[in-house]
Amino acid sequence: MTTQTDPRGGPIMLHPDSTAPGPTTIDRATCESLDAADPLAPFRERFDLPDGIVYLDGNSLGALPRATRAHVDRVIAEEWGIGLIRSWNDAGWFAKPQSVGDRIAPLIGAAEGEVVLGDSTSGSLFQVVTAAARLRPDRNVIVAEHGSFPTDLYVIEAVQSMAGGATPLERRLVRDGGPALDELLGDDVAVVVLTHVDYRTGRMHDLAEVTARVHEAGAIMVWDLCHSVGAVPIDLGAAGADFAVGCTYKYLNGGPGSPSFMWAASRHHEAARPAVTGWHGHARPFDFEIGYEPMSGIGRFRVGTPQLLSLAALEASLDIWAEVDMSLVREKSLRLTELFMALVDRRLGAWPIEVVTPRRSTRRGSQVALRHEDGYAVMQALIERGVIGDFRAPDLMRFGFTPLYVTHADVWDAVESLHDVLESEVWREPRFAHRSAVT
Numbered sequence: 001m002t003t004q005t006d007p008r009g010g011p012i013m014l015h016p017d018s019t020a021p022g023p024t025t026i027d028r029a030t031c032e033s034l035d036a037a038d039p040l041a042p043f044r045e046r047f048d049l050p051d052g053i054v055y056l057d058g059n060s061l062g063a064l065p066r067a068t069r070a071h072v073d074r075v076i077a078e079e080w081g082i083g084l085i086r087s088w089n090d091a092g093w094f095a096k097p098q099s100v101g102d103r104i105a106p107l108i109g110a111a112e113g114e115v116v117l118g119d120s121t122s123g124s125l126f127q128v129v130t131a132a133a134r135l136r137p138d139r140n141v142i143v144a145e146h147g148s149f150p151t152d153l154y155v156i157e158a159v160q161s162m163a164g165g166a167t168p169l170e171r172r173l174v175r176d177g178g179p180a181l182d183e184l185l186g187d188d189v190a191v192v193v194l195t196h197v198d199y200r201t202g203r204m205h206d207l208a209e210v211t212a213r214v215h216e217a218g219a220i221m222v223w224d225l226c227h228s229v230g231a232v233p234i235d236l237g238a239a240g241a242d243f244a245v246g247c248t249y250k251y252l253n254g255g256p257g258s259p260s261f262m263w264a265a266s267r268h269h270e271a272a273r274p275a276v277t278g279w280h281g282h283a284r285p286f287d288f289e290i291g292y293e294p295m296s297g298i299g300r301f302r303v304g305t306p307q308l309l310s311l312a313a314l315e316a317s318l319d320i321w322a323e324v325d326m327s328l329v330r331e332k333s334l335r336l337t338e339l340f341m342a343l344v345d346r347r348l349g350a351w352p353i354e355v356v357t358p359r360r361s362t363r364r365g366s367q368v369a370l371r372h373e374d375g376y377a378v379m380q381a382l383i384e385r386g387v388i389g390d391f392r393a394p395d396l397m398r399f400g401f402t403p404l405y406v407t408h409a410d411v412w413d414a415v416e417s418l419h420d421v422l423e424s425e426v427w428r429e430p431r432f433a434h435r436s437a438v439t
Contacts, residue, residue: 026339031408034335039328043404046320047253054387054410054417059227059367059400062253062317071316072309097280097306098299101261103318107252107326108225108244109235110263116298117306121226121247121260122151123276125193127301128243128262129156130275132191132220133163135268139190139219140164143181146173149199152224156193162275181210185217192219196234197227197365200392202337202357204232204365208239215240226250231333231366231402233326236263243268251366251402252321254314262301269297278303324404332403333366336411340368340399343415351422356396367400374427376439378418381427387417391439 026034035041047063049055055063079087088094101115108115118124133142142156153171160169172184174194181192192214197204207223214221223244228234230251236244244263248254264272273294279285281302283293294300341355354371358364372378375397379389382397389399399414421427 026342028409028412031339031412034408038332038407040324040332040403041407043320043324044407047405049405052386054414056387056389056399056401056406056410056414058253058402058406059231059250059398060390061256062230062250062402063405064255065253065317065320067319068255068313068316072312075309075312093306093308094280096308096311097259097302100311100315100318101298103315103322104229104246104248104252104261105263107229107234107321108246108263109237109239111237111266114266114298115261115263116301117259117311118245118262118301119259119303119307121224121245122155123303124245124260124262124301125152125155125222125224126158127274127276127303128245128264129159129191129193129222130163131264131268131272131301132222132243133159133169134273135220135271136190136218139188140167141170141172141184141186141189143172143174143184143189143192143219145194146175147198147200148193148195149224149226152193152195159275182213185214185219187218189217189219191222193222193224195224195227197232197367199227200356200396200398201369202227202365202367204228204358204363206362207234207236207241211239211241227367228365230321231329233330237265241265248314248317250400252314253317253404255310255317257307258310258314259307262298264298264301266297269300272300274301276303280304280306320404329403333401334361334364336401336403336406336408337364337366337368339408340401340411340415343412344368344370344418347415347419348422353422366402367398370397370399371395372397374433376435377427377432378421380432380434381421381429382418384432385417385421387414389414393439 046066048066049063079091083090097117101117102112105112105115144153144156156171160171163169174181174184194205196207211221220242223241225244225246229246242265245260247260248258249256277292281295281300283295344355356371357368373395375395376391379391379397389397391397
């Protein structure tokens with residue numbers, strides 16, 4: 001490929017650490033060439049993206065698949081409208097949490113019958129962490145990360161009280177400045193709960209290596225996959241992990257409120273005792289017995305009636321994922337994030353912007369976080385210009401790169417818009433400092 005030059009001051013050099021193939025110098029024309037040769041490019045047409053918008057927030061809420069409306073309309077009109085209550089059998093409604101779970105299984109390295117849909121991620125995490133703690137009744141410590149998404153820590157607090165009996169379980173937290181995980185592991189640790197990809201920085205754990213260390217200490221490993229499923233290849237089975245949860249409204253594009261999922265290794269199914277025992281998890285739910293007997297297998301993690309309309313939206317997105325090669329997704333993800341960081345280095349060096357996402361490709365998910373003291377106002381000004389990312393307190397601007405619909409040209413345009421926002425100082429206008437309820 002011919003070396004091309006940035007007309008604003010020389011070639012853009014990509015960092016040599018990236019494992020993704022591509023040119024070492026780049027400008028917007030090169031970005032367009034990369035898009036033209038992209039094997040994932042046809043998937044962009046499967047999404048309903050607004051004109052004039054560069055959407056870099058799929059790590060928080062995925063874009064709308066074009067097929068979703070028709071599929072949900074069909075479920076409403078035919079399965080609900082015509083089938084009525086018969087659809088619990090005729091349309092397979094009752095089995096949906098497990099049958100759709102089986103469709104998620106290939107994306108996380110799970111076997112058939114190991115994944116079930118739940119309610120919110122918080123509720124599902126409560127289910128699996130409680131079950132994990134009960135598998136180690138002789139141990140009294142749960143280890144998590146100080147930087148975990150806060151709901152994970154709140155849920156663990158509840159598990160501490162409930163699963164610990166008269167004496168609440170102890171919680172120990174891994175911190176960036178120490179203590180490290182190995183310093184906290186011991187023969188009193190029952191469960192370790194970690195986020196595969198950090199929601200703020202995009203830092204990614206080595207799932208297999210960490211799981212092995214936790215198992216060496218005799219503890220149960222629980223993974224939060226919310227910021228990695230659909231973004232990076234995952235193989236829970238090969239890693240030998242124990243439990244996992246994840247959401248479906250980010251990279252999986254299931255829509256706002258789409259159900260979470262729970263994974264439990266099959267070796268734990270018959271011994272697992274989740275926190276909430278509802279009638280849909282009963283071995284014979286329509287016998288209406290007054291005593292609880294858990295369903296065999298992953299079904300025992302079910303609680304109550306599934307959110308069938310949200311589930312229908314997820315089904316439409318999973319039709320797309322059935323056609324996707326995750327190795328191509330990862331390859332493009334690395335190229336997009338690498339390009340973004342290289343352009344930030346080249347174009348935004350005059351301002352106090354810090355890339356906090358790991359440069360090493362093996363340590364990076366599919367998002368990049370930039371630190372700026374006034375990051376909230378800068379992001380609001382950027383959104384007004386049609387580039388949508390988001391903000392996490394106190395000072396991080398997040399940009400998610402969803403390879404099925406984000407292009408290399410999008411990355412170029414996003415950085416140029418950010419450059420213009422910073423150079424013009426439009427972000428200093430008071431209106432951009434106003435905090436909305438959701439950031």
